Amino acid sequence: MPTKLLTSERLVLPPLRRHWILLVRTLTPPVVASAVGLALVDVVGRGLFPADLRLLVTLAIAAPLGMAAISVWLRWEGDSLTITDQRVLLEEGVLQRVSKVIPLNRVQDVTTIQTPFGRLLDYGTVEIDAAGPSGAERFAYVRGPLRVRDELSALIDRYERGAA
16 A cells, blocks of 8 residues: 555545555466476386475475465565555565555546456556657556546546646
8 A cells, every 4th residue: 555645535446456466477388387397206207216305396496486476475465556545656676666656647548458458357558648649558457447437537636627
């Protein structure tokens, strides 16, 4: 959650994490490769290699998988999209933290992109086109991208009517 909200600012949408499907997509290849490696070592190698060697190879396969799982989870946990009544905050990373702030008065367009699978599981990419040199900011694998788009559009409309 963003720790630096302005004093007059209120949350419209609490920090949104990326969809869980990102964890599945990222971890599936190493899990499958590890399962194949473990099957070869423990099933095929049962009669060929001593138990101590099989144990060492099993640990050598499982340790990188565990490290990969922790790394992916930390990256997933560190990314968030927050919408307040004054701005949009995009935060990414754990060790190297990147925070992007887009004031509502600079938002020109909000686009959502969803694949058929994304529509089925309710995730997609939200692209926020902002005035200025930074251009469009993309946040992929957002949960409920249509809700995010609609909330942002309503906020922008209210902001423009209030400014006029």
